[in-house]
Amino acid sequence: MSFWWYCKLTSPDFYMDTRPHLKKLCDTLQAFHEHRIVREEGISWMIVGHRAIGVEYCRQLYVMMPPRHGKTRTLTKFCEWVLGKENTHKFMYTAYNDETASDTSRFIRDGLSAEKTDTSEYIFNDFFDEELQRDNKAISKWALKGQYFNFISAGKGGSVTGKGCDTLIIDDPVKSAEEALNDNESKKTWKWFTDTLISRLEEGGAMIVNHTRWPRRDLIQRLIDKYSDKSLKPYYSLVMQAYDIVKGEMLCDQLMSYQTYKDRMDLTDVDIFSANYQQEVKGTKGRLYRAFMTYTHLDDYQEEVESSVIEGWTDYADTGKDFFASIIGYTFPTETGNSMLIKDIFYTQEDVEAYRSSFVDWLMVNDVDSMKIESNNGGKGFALYVEDQMVRRGGKTIVDWELNSSNKHTRIITNNAQVQTVLIFPKDWAKRWPLFHEHLTSYQRIGENEFDDAPDVCTMAVIDLEGGGLIVYG
Numbered sequence: 202m203s204f205w206w207y208c209k210l211t212s213p214d215f216y217m218d219t220r221p222h223l224k225k226l227c228d229t230l231q232a233f234h235e236h237r238i239v240r241e242e243g244i245s246w247m248i249v250g251h252r253a254i255g256v257e258y259c260r261q262l263y264v265m266m267p268p269r270h271g272k273t274r275t276l277t278k279f280c281e282w283v284l285g286k287e288n289t290h291k292f293m294y295t296a297y298n299d300e301t302a303s304d305t306s307r308f309i310r311d312g313l314s315a316e317k318t319d320t321s322e323y324i325f326n327d328f329f330d331e332e333l334q335r336d337n338k339a340i341s342k343w344a345l346k347g348q349y350f351n352f353i354s355a356g357k358g359g360s361v362t363g364k365g366c367d368t369l370i371i372d373d374p375v376k377s378a379e380e381a382l383n384d385n386e387s388k389k390t391w392k393w394f395t396d397t398l399i400s401r402l403e404e405g406g407a408m409i410v411n412h413t414r415w416p417r418r419d420l421i422q423r424l425i426d427k428y429s430d431k432s433l434k435p436y437y438s439l440v441m442q443a444y445d446i447v448k449g450e451m452l453c454d455q456l457m458s459y460q461t462y463k464d465r466m467d468l469t470d471v472d473i474f475s476a477n478y479q480q481e482v483k484g485t486k487g488r489l490y491r492a493f494m495t496y497t498h499l500d501d502y503q504e505e506v507e508s509s510v511i512e513g514w515t516d517y518a519d520t521g522k523d524f525f526a527s528i529i530g531y532t533f534p535t536e537t538g539n540s541m542l543i544k545d546i547f548y549t550q551e552d553v554e555a556y557r558s559s560f561v562d563w564l565m566v567n568d569v570d571s572m573k574i575e576s577n578n579g580g581k582g583f584a585l586y587v588e589d590q591m592v593r594r595g596g597k598t599i600v601d602w603e604l605n606s607s608n609k610h611t612r613i614i615t616n617n618a619q620v621q622t623v624l625i626f627p628k629d630w631a632k633r634w635p636l637f638h639e640h641l642t643s644y645q646r647i648g649e650n651e652f653d654d655a656p657d658v659c660t661m662a663v664i665d666l667e668g669g670g671l672i673v674y675g
Contacts, residue, residue: 204231207282208275210323211312215271222441222452223271226264229439230279233262233407234368238437246437261436263421264411265480267443270456272411273305273372280309280352283368285329288345292352293366293401297376299356303340305372306354310343358393361401369398369408374420378473381415391423414476422482443478446636447550471631481639489617489646489656494625502531502542509533510570511544514665516658517580522651524550526637526658527560529569530624532666539666543626548637548655553583561590569598575661576602605661612664613656614646619663620656 205227208216216223232238232248236258240246246259266272276294283290296302314333315324325331337344344350355361357374374390375381402408412421428434443452444462451459466474475481499506513529527547532539547563549556564572564587574584584602591598605612631638641655 204228204279204282207328208278210327211325212274212278215274220271220453220455222266223275225441226266226271226275226439227279229262229264229437230275230409233259233409233437234279234283238262240433243433245433259435259437260405260407261424262407262409263424263436263438264409265414265421265438266441267452267457267478267480268413270441270443270453272413276370276372276409276411277305277308277312280370281312281325284313284345284351285325285331288331288348288351290368291350291366291403292368292370293361293364293398294352294354294370294372295357295359295361295374295398296354296372297357297374297380299341299354299359302354302356302359302372306343306352307340309352310340313345357390361397364401365403365406366401367403367406369402369406370411371398371409371420372411373413375413375415378415378470381419381473387418387423390420394420414480414482416472416476416482419476419482440480442480466632475639481643487645487647488642489614489644490621490642493621493642494623495628495630496542496625497628499542502533505533505540506531506542511568512541513564513569513572514658514662515572515574515580516654516661517575517578517583518550518654522550524548524636524640524652524654525553525556525560526654527572528624528658528662529564529567529572538668539623541624541662541666543624543630546630546634546637548634553579557583557586558590561587561594561596564591564598565594565596571599571601573601573603573661573665576604609653609657610650613644613653613660616660616663616667617656619667620659623663623666624659 205216205224208223208227218224229248236252237249238246238259239249239253239256241256264272280292280294294302294305296305310333313325313331315326317324332346334344334346334348337350341355342350342353344352350364353361353364353366371394380386410421410424412419414421418426424436428436441452443457444450444459445452451457451462462478465478469477496502509531511529512532513527515527516525518525525548528543529545530541530543532541545563545567547560572587574580574587576584581602584600587598588600590596591600627633637655640652641659644650644653644656
């Protein structure tokens with residue numbers, strides 16, 4: 202009755218209680234198959250304990266997990282378990298090429314026909330009575346006894362004409378970064394999906410898309426974009442990041458340690474790494490900012506640094522989901538106006554009591570000359586606290602505050618060009634301040650933005666540096 206326990210008993214060396222992400226994956230797959238991911242009108246999908254009557258159940262499951270964390274292995278076990286319970290169920294399994302698809306098909310077929318070699322081990326036949334049909338067990342197409350076919354596999358672009366299925370599984374349809382970044386290959390994948398695969402689903406059938414994410418418009422992104430205008434999405438997403446930045450925890454230390462994570466980050470393109478391991482696809486569609494100025498070494502700006510002061514701007518947040526955001530840097534005049542070499546960034550979602558003392562320490566360590574703090578929503582009180590601490594502790598930072606009554610989103614939009622030309626970030630800023638980088642680079646011109654603190658503090662800075670910038674009130 203439990204897919205998780207089937208995995209634990211048949212593969213105890215991999216499915217362990219110390220890997221809770223695998224239990225979450227197993228439980229989600231079981232709930233999806235049993236029509237327990239449901240919703241009533243106007244309510245988002247939820248997983249319930251038993252199948253409900255009179256509610257809509259989900260028929261599209263998108264699984265997004267980092268590489269080497271058990272996605273495909275769990276799908277093979279899932280197919281075994283379902284076929285053991287329902288010998289009429291028909292699967293269609295696809296991967297990026299025929300060889301990979303055939304290998305997975307063979308693993309599942311061999312799992313169903315495995316023979317016990319150790320009395321302490323558990324195999325498929327310890328739980329289920331199903332057998333393979335003798336004259337219908339080719340690698341890419343096979344059936345259980347008494348059935349026409351139960352499983353068919355094909356690589357991307359392969360023919361599946363005339364075959365229908367109850368569950369369509371699309372497992373990592375992209376082979377490599379080179380293919381993922383090729384627009385023509387992306388279009389081919391989408392065309393194969395729309396022209397061939399989707400037509401193979403039987404009425405009421407289900408689809409599982411299992412994907413290591415890639416930059417630009419991978420298959421899942423195209424599907425998400427397709428339904429972007431709908432208030433209720435037809436799909437349920439299971440998203441797992443390799444590293445939880447807020448909690449400071451790895452998804453599974455046994456499968457990927459934090460040190461390995463950092464090593465991969467250093468060796469991998471930023472956008473590819475964010476997509477592969479963090480499931481963050483930084484597509485350019487709808488993004489406000491296109492490119493940012495960067496510097497490699499401060500020595501390249503030695504003259505500017507020696508003759509400049511260190512200034513800073515702060516967007517205050519005391520409670521809630523908003524981030525406290527502060528940037529400091531060397532400001533200097535140029536032929537076209539002013540520029541700022543970003544020296545450091547303070548970005549946190551903690552309550553003010555947790556960070557206010559360390560923020561003062563940060564200002565003193567960085568020898569900041571001046572700091573302007575937005576006085577909205579308690580910011581003035583915080584500015585007065587920082588000013589008092591500077592006097593008490595002998596700091597040099599001159600603190601100023603300012604009430605901002607202009608519309609935040611409009612202010613950000615109208616000053617986006619200045620943010621991209623006036624501020625100069627360290628070349629490795631995505632690795633030094635990953636959350637700040639993510640929130641700034643993914644900010645959308647149109648639509649809802651969950652976090653706007655990073656673009657807001659950058660906008661505050663360039664408005665001052667540009668002698669007022671573009672301020673729109675409303």
